[in-house]
Amino acid sequence: MIEEKKISMAVIRRLPRYFRYLSDLIKLDIKRISSKELSERMQITASQIRQDLNCFGGFGQQGYGYNVEYLYEEISKILGTDKRFSCIILGAGNMGNALANYENFKKRGYDILAIFDVSEDKIGKKINGIEVYSTDKLAEFVANNKVDIAILTVPNKKIIEAATEVTSLGIKGIWNFTPSDLSLGEGIVVENVHLSDSLMVLGYRLREKGE
Amino acid sequence: MIEEKKISMAVIRRLPRYFRYLSDLIKLDIKRISSKELSERMQITASQIRQDLNCFGGFGQQGYGYNVEYLYEEISKILGTDKRFSCIILGAGNMGNALANYENFKKRGYDILAIFDVSEDKIGKKINGIEVYSTDKLAEFVANNKVDIAILTVPNKKIIEAATEVTSLGIKGIWNFTPSDLSLGEGIVVENVHLSDSLMVLGYRLREKGE
DNA sequence: TAGATTGTTAATCGATTAACAATC
DNA sequence: TAGATTGTTAATCGATTAACAATC
Incomplete structure (x- = not known):
């Protein structure tokens, strides 16, 4: 076993x-x-750049620097932009809608297969060509489709319910747009967005600066 | 002068x-x-909590702990939830739309006064009761209204233009949803959201776990 | 070869954790 | 008072920065 x-x-x-x-x-x-x-350009130290890159390999050449194209390719590989991930969105509200319409994600390898919601007037409709299903169909859908990532944009009262179901269905990645922290244990990777937190930090920094 | x-x-x-x-x-x-x-509950050390809180004051009591209500009020004050901030949204696309519809921000003290866009078929319409103006009216609007925060959700080609204008108009806070880093210098506070970055980190962590 | 710049080790800095005296 | 738990100082840990030998 290699010591990493x-x-x-x-x-x-x-x-x-x-x-x-x-x-x-x-x-x-x-x-x-x-x-x-x-x-x-990046406003970080050259030392940090070299340290960071050397976590993954020696991509540069002494006396020359880094070949931009090559380094780009290597970082792409590290980030796995060649891989594809299947995603579903839980919650067809404002944020769910916005994310479903974001073409950039597909370009980066993240395909949105389906959207789930409880509201009758959304079910059956399509958002950016992606069908909105009833949340009742979630288990069935996940059984029939490999789903890597659940994008959580459900309202506050549904968070625990949604997170629990997603976990029990064996989905391993959650992109969490809800304000909760979702400590779901070992196997699950949660990436939080926490927009309200970000906005409050902006407010704090603004007031601090103003004083 | 107090040493802080x-x-x-x-x-x-x-x-x-x-x-x-x-x-x-x-x-x-x-x-x-x-x-x-x-x-x-929070999955951080008790030491860290006490250290963090003591940056702002001694809110607890030996032998007792913290009074929840009191501590909540104190943290509210630190975060300035009693203060109100005036915001404008630049870009009435998917994300701009979603943010304009988020009721939570108003609750936290962030009022969205106006939305700006270049697209003729959006100008004059309202989103969640907030009027969409032509970007041409931005300078005029900022001259007549105190604007604390510009929420940037413009497409990639407009980023530099928008950031430059916002800065020149004297707006001090930017909530940045574009993929750029916007180093705009001293006076401006920029809070980045960088959704694509977040998603790529999720992908990286998922693949890493899977190996 | 000489100059440039990496990769990498060592030093520094800052953030987290541990410990404990103060005190409710 | 005795027990509990803070506030705060000291120790540790990890991340960033500096330095420089290796090498293109």
């Missing part, structure tokens, strides 16, 4: 940022970049 | 979480709680 150093969440959360900046560099037709140049 | 210890972003980002948990405790009619009990 655990990669910290701090590093992982920076990966999509590297991915974006490299993608921009490609658009700008920049072929090579040093950690120093990249550090100026 | 700088409060770290790590602590600040936990504040809304304390706020939520305390709000839940009130709903459960729990009157007092020790850092130990709260730590079990």
Whole structure:
């Protein structure tokens, strides 16, 4: 068994940022970049960039820097942009609707297969070509389709119910737009969005600055 | 001049979480709680809770713990939930629409005054009772209304333009839903949401777990 | 080769956790 | 008072930054 150093969440959360900046560099037709140049663009230290990248491999070349295209490809691989994930949305409210209409996710490998809701006037309709099913059909749907990720956009009173069902159906990933923290145990990966938290932090920082 | 210890972003980002948990405790009619009990609920250490709270003041009582109602009020004050912020939304697309329809923000003190878009068939319409104006009217609107926060949900090609205008109009807070990082300098507070980043991190963690 | 820049080790910094005296 | 639990200082841990030998 190979001894692998655990990669910290701090590093992982920076990966999509590297991915974006490299993608921009490609658009700008920049072929090579040093950690120093990249550090100026990204407003982080060159040291941190080199440390981060070396968690995954030596992608650069001494005296030269990094080949932008190559580094982009490597980070793409790390982030798994070649892989596809099947998603379902629980809750066809405002946020569920907005997410169903986001074309970017499909481009990144995340396909939305179906939407589930309890409201009679939504069931049977389509949102951006994706059918809205009754929540009653969720178990059946998951039994017949491989579902990797449940996107939770249900209202507050339905959160626990929805999270419990999703877990019991064996779905391993939850993209959580509800205000709850959903500690669902080991096997489940939860990525929280917590919009209200973000807004409150903005408010705090604004007032702090103003003082 | 009073020497104030700088409060770290790590602590600040936990504040809304304390706020939520305390709000839940009130709903459960729990009157007092020790850092130990709260730590079990929140899955963080009691030490961290006491350290965090003591950045702002001694809200507890030795031998007793914390009075839930009182602590909730104090954290509310720190987060400024009594204050009101005036917001505008730039971009009446899917996300702009969803945010305009979120009733929660108003409840937390964030009022959405207006929405701006370039598309002729949206201008003049209302979303959740909030008028959609032409982007041409933005400067005029900001001159006549105190605007604290601009919520950026514009498409990629409009990001720099929108951010530049918002900054030049003197708006001090940006809630950024675009994929860009917007380094706009000192005076501006930017809070990023970066949904795609979040989704990619979820994908990474899922694949990592699966291996 | 000389210059540049990485990969990597060591030093520093900051955040988390532990410990315990203060005190309700 | 005795027990409990805070507020706070000290210890630890992890993440960031600096330094530099390796090497292109």
